[in-house]
Amino acid sequence: MSTWNLALECSGFTCSVAVAKLDSLDPPLWLETPPALSSVQGLASMVRHVLQNAGIRQPDFLSVTHGPGSFTGLRVGLATAKTLGMAWDIPLVAIDTLEAIAFRQHLQLTAASTDRSIATALGKAPVNPKGIPATDAPPVLLLPVMNAFRRQVFAAAYESQPASAGLVRLAAAQVLDAAVWRAQPWRSLAQDPPPADLRQVDCRQTEAGPTQESTSLQRRIVCGPGLEHYQPEEAAELEVAPAESWNPRAVDVLQLGWQKYLNRDLHPHTFSTADSLAPNYIRSSAAEEVSQAGNR
Numbered sequence: 011m012s013t014w015n016l017a018l019e020c021s022g023f024t025c026s027v028a029v030a031k032l033d034s035l036d037p038p039l040w041l042e043t044p045p046a047l048s049s050v051q052g053l054a055s056m057v058r059h060v061l062q063n064a065g066i067r068q069p070d071f072l073s074v075t076h077g078p079g080s081f082t083g084l085r086v087g088l089a090t091a092k093t094l095g096m097a098w099d100i101p102l103v104a105i106d107t108l109e110a111i112a113f114r115q116h117l118q119l120t121a122a123s124t125d126r127s128i129a130t131a132l133g134k135a136p137v138n139p140k141g142i143p144a145t146d147a148p149p150v151l152l153l154p155v156m157n158a159f160r161r162q163v164f165a166a167a168y169e170s171q172p173a174s175a176g177l178v179r180l181a182a183a184q185v186l187d188a189a190v191w192r193a194q195p196w197r198s199l200a201q202d203p204p205p206a207d208l209r210q211v212d213c214r215q216t217e218a219g220p221t222q223e224s225t226s227l228q229r230r231i232v233c234g235p236g237l238e239h240y241q242p243e244e245a246a247e248l249e250v251a252p253a254e255s256w257n258p259r260a261v262d263v264l265q266l267g268w269q270k271y272l273n274r275d276l277h278p279h280t281f282s283t284a285d286s287l288a289p290n291y292i293r294s295s296a297a298e299e300v301s302q303a304g305n306r
Contacts, residue, residue: 012031012032013031013032013070013071013271014029014030014031014064014066014068014069014070015029015030015031015032015069015070015071015072015073015264015267015268015271016028016029016057016060016061016069016071016072016073016094017029017072017073017074017260017261017263017264017267018053018057018072018073018074018075018087018090018091018260018263019074019075019087019110019258019259019260019262019263020053020074020075020079020080020083020084020086020087020090021075021077021078021079021080021083021084021087021107021156021258022079022080022083022156022235022257022258023080023083024042024257025042025052025053025056025083025086025087026040026041026042026056026259026260026261027040027041027053027056027057027059027060027260028040028041028060028259028260028261028263028264029060029061029064029066029069029264030064030264031064032268038261038264039060039063039064040060040259040260040261040264041056041059041060042259042260053086053087053090054090057090057094068094068098068100069098069100070100071100071101071102071103071267071271071281072091072094072095072098072100072101072102072103073102073103073105073263073264073266073267073270074087074088074090074091074102074103074104074105074263074287075087075104075105075106075107075110075258075263076088076104076105076106076107076287076288076289076290077106077107077183077289077290077291077292078107078108078156078158078164078183078185078290078291078292078293079107079156079164081291084289084291085289088287088288088289091284091287092284092287093284095283095284095287096284101281101282101283102281102282102283102284102287103267103270103271103280103281103282104282104287104288104290105263105266105267105270106166106183106290107156107164107183107258108154108155108156108164108165108166108183108234109154109166109168109177109179109183109266110258110262110263110266111154111156111233111234111256111257111258111262112152112154112166112168112170112177112233113177113262113265113266113269114233114255114258114259114262115150115152115154115170115231115233115251115255116152116168116170116177117262117265118255119150119170119172120170120172148172148173148228148229149169149170149171149172149173149228150169150170150172150228150229150230150231151167151168151169151170151180151196151229151230151231152167152168152169152170152177152231152233153165153166153167153195153196153230153231153232153233153248154166154168154232154233154234155191155195155232155233155234155236155237155240156234156235156236157235157236157238157239157240158185158236158292158293161187161188161189162185162186162187162188162293163185163186163188163191163236163240164183164184164185164186164236164292165181165183165184165185165186165191165195165198165199165236166179166181166182166183166184166199167179167180167181167196167199167201168180179202180199180201180202181199181200181201181202182200182202183290183292184199184200184292185292185293186198186199188239188240191240191242192240192241192242192243193243193244194244195232195242195244195248196230229249230247230248230249231248231249231250231251232248232249232250232251233250233251233255233256234251234256235256235257237250237251237253237256238256
């Protein structure tokens, strides 16, 4: 029996929807709203359209970005995902928006194009335990960034490890002053404790406290829609990903959802229900901050 995945991406000013099955050699079916049409409009009709064209009534699970990103877009996307998940009684996979941006670069680095079929991109036969074909390319530091407005950015850090086909999170999504991030896109991040098996990262003690400094990463790539407004100052140390790859797409969310699905036994908390799925806004909206200030 085929396993279908429906993906929604509504974290920005546009919205996209994609659907595919794991055992298909056909490319994913996907739609994106035109730039003039906001993500609030057309989402339900796009879901209906891709499902009709796929010839199915409902998927087996649904992947959706849950933040960070646009408050309105995330609310629309998550409300739609929760409603569909409850109506269809299917599990939901919450995808970090910055991880989706980094994952797109990771796929390109591992020579698995996001426009190829799901079966091909994930290595139909055979696949390694992480679900993506491994290569002998060296590890790369990925620094996704989004505009958080109010002169702030949402940022994170991941390491693409093509040799093991893994994408390792080094710093979780967080909000930073844009000027601070521009000055030091990597060092400004509050980084995760290094995994025990991650040999590329050393923990070093500085006056500011413990930090992680990459010692063997040969490339550092910044990516994401935040680059439209904020370019890093460390131009000599960093590569800027092509502009056409900055924005997250439902196709990226679809493939990241597949990777998590294939590894669900290793990560049992991957799936959510309509009741447990929650947004990851990271920061309160401007209206909420005004309201909170007025209640003090």
